[in-house]
Amino acid sequence: MRTIMIMNTKGGCGKTTLATNLACWFADQDGKVALADFDPQASSLDWLEARNDYDGVPEIEGIDATKDAVKPARGTEYLIVDVPAGLHGDAINKVLKKVETLIIPVLPSPIDMRAVKRFLTELLESGRVSKKMTKIALVANRVRENSVAWHTLEDFLVEQKIPVLTHLRDSTNYLKCAETGLSIFELAPSAVAKDMPQWDPIIDWLESRKSMPT
Numbered sequence: 001m002r003t004i005m006i007m008n009t010k011g012g013c014g015k016t017t018l019a020t021n022l023a024c025w026f027a028d029q030d031g032k033v034a035l036a037d038f039d040p041q042a043s044s045l046d047w048l049e050a051r052n053d054y055d056g057v058p059e060i061e062g063i064d065a066t067k068d069a070v071k072p073a074r075g076t077e078y079l080i081v082d083v084p085a086g087l088h089g090d091a092i093n094k095v096l097k098k099v100e101t102l103i104i105p106v107l108p109s110p111i112d113m114r115a116v117k118r119f120l121t122e123l124l125e126s127g128r129v130s131k132k133m134t135k136i137a138l139v140a141n142r143v144r145e146n147s148v149a150w151h152t153l154e155d156f157l158v159e160q161k162i163p164v165l166t167h168l169r170d171s172t173n174y175l176k177c178a179e180t181g182l183s184i185f186e187l188a189p190s191a192v193a194k195d196m197p198q199w200d201p202i203i204d205w206l207e208s209r210k211s212m213p214t
């Protein structure tokens, strides 16, 4: 089973958006997928509840990781894990156990970018990441590329060899997905023509050895 976690200590940066859309992408490819939610807000599980109203969309198993052990059904191929904001130190190491791949969404604000730099420093000190047992990459969510904070972060990322996979544009399609329990890959193709290609680098990275432990 492949375990992919979405985490950032900062709130509201797109963790649930990435977790739910990625879970769907794998499910849409006929993968057997589980989505574990460590967040007491339970946004991923709320999304899954809305999804259950649809017939004909691929099923995704929901796991309330705040209450239950993360034990997906037999034969699960992909476990996507949504983690709440605000984790530090040992709490980070604890959730990272068994995680091969970690995606970190980051928003364009200077506050978010400074915070993610601190988070990355903490992550790079964690055993799993420094030993390359967990591979990490960023996804820039709604980034204005020319801001000073972005350049400072970019310099740090280059220095640390942390890839930035893609930029996701600000789009009401993501709000629609959050509300309905669908994903960007399940809306009308004409509506998501600008959004879909922005996910290709994430999928390519996840399918490459670069996102797997070395």
Ligand SMILES: Nc1ncnc2c1ncn2[C@@H]1O[C@H](COP(=O)(O)OP(=O)(O)OP(=O)(O)O)[C@@H](O)[C@H]1O
Residues within 6 Å of the ligand: 010, 011, 012, 013, 014, 015, 016, 017, 018, 039, 041, 043, 084, 085, 141, 142, 168, 169, 170, 171, 172, 174, 175, 178
């Ligand atoms: N690219 C985007 N375009 C438009 N809206 C977005 C985008 N990404 C996320 N959003 C919206 O922003 C809000 C916050 O996103 P999301 O819930 O994914 O963040 P989060 O990191 O999981 O937040 P929390 O820390 O509260 O768990 C949601 O309403 C979501 O639909």
Ligand SMILES: [Mg+2]
Residues within 6 Å of the ligand: 015, 016, 017, 039, 043, 044, 082
């Ligand atoms: Mg969330």
